[in-house]
Amino acid sequence: MKLEGVEIRTIRMPLVSPFRTSFGTETVREAVLVRAVGADGEGWGECGASALPLYSSEYTPAAAAVLSEVLVPALGGEDLDPHRVAGILSPFKGHRQAKAALETAILDADLRARDVPLSYHLGAVKDRVACGVSVGITPTIPALLDAVDGYLADGYVRIKLKIEHGWDLEPVRAVRERFGDILLQVDANAAYGRADIEHLAKLDAFDLSLLEQPLSADDLGGHAMLARRIGTPICLDESILSAEHAAHAIELGACCIVNIKPGRVGGYLESRRIHDLCVAHGVPVWCGGMLETGIGRAANLALAALPGFTLPGDTSASERYYETDLTPPFRLEDGHMTVPTGPGIGVTPDAAVLDEVTVSRAWIPLAGAAAGAC
Incomplete structure (x- = not known):
């Protein structure tokens, strides 16, 4: 698929009840979402990192930064097979959750374009x-x-x-x-x-x-x-x-x-x-x-x-x-x-709900336009 650009969003969603583990207590789910946009459609991925590096070394501000500054630009603007993403990103150490979100978004976009369920x-x-x-x-x-x-x-x-x-x-x-x-x-x-x-x-x-x-x-x-x-x-x-x-x-x-x-x-x-x-x-x-x-x-x-x-x-x-x-x-x-049966991951976020919980977003183009917040 021809990847035109990627949007990175950080969201904050209240949990219905506090969730406590040995890592700490979460009352709000802070997450990074990735939207990959191609010539034939778009796809979504979710980064599992939390607001603080307690479960792993990754956390949402760092995930958003490495996606915007390193991982997305590394993809370039050529036709991209989702199965090549991991290899392209492999020189960059760690950041598995950020890489997973990006690969998933690209895979979702590709599968949607071909009408294939994940x-x-x-x-x-x-x-x-x-x-x-x-x-x-x-x-x-x-x-x-x-x-x-x-x-x-x-x-x-x-x-x-x-x-x-x-x-x-x-x-x-x-x-x-x-x-x-x-x-x-x-x-x-x-x-x-x-x-x-x-x-x-x-x-x-x-x-x-x-x-x-x-x-x-x-x-x-x-x-x-x-x-x-x-x-x-x-x-x-x-x-x-x-x-x-x-x-x-x-x-x-x-x-x-x-x-x-x-x-x-x-x-x-x-x-x-x-x-x-x-x-x-x-x-x-x-x-x-x-x-x-x-x-x-x-x-x-x-x-x-x-x-x-x-x-x-x-x-x-x-x-x-x-x-x-x-x-x-x-x-x-x-x-x-x-199990969802629609193409790709089978679901699409509600735009109004998504905008309500979004605290930051950035667009990283891969087809010659200028990057910036949006």
């Missing part, structure tokens, strides 16, 4: 996917039980609890005792260290489907040690930045499940490579969430429809996070959500 392009085999919900750290255990009760009533088929030091065994025990044989997992967001291995082994008592990212992202050896010590399956999240990282982790025995977050690994095409690798090694995968708007949520559903995604993901309904989403809301039906 799900079909990636190799999806399902028209709807099972959905779980991620429950942040609450002020009290009774508040946690009320939250879980509400999500189960809504129909979510899996509950994931965020844990950290001082908020792990007791809340997990309380949820298991109150709700019985539900599909339950926990996510530590790298809050623990090797000295905590014996403590984490106590989670075996609660028949969890998995323990997600208990140790630091760069400690694959520690994860392998933990995996040999406990019976609960280890799932890696922050440690997996590419198919190469996934292969190394699997080889070391550091995990037996992988959480694929497209932004974290550099985009949906790299996500498919990780999926294919894991399928070849018999390792289940599932799609993680980054508090996405409907733009990112639509693309995640397309990815989660691939055959290796055998565990419910974090692609919750729009109302879980936002009173008004950027796109038509995604709703939960019988514990599942429908």
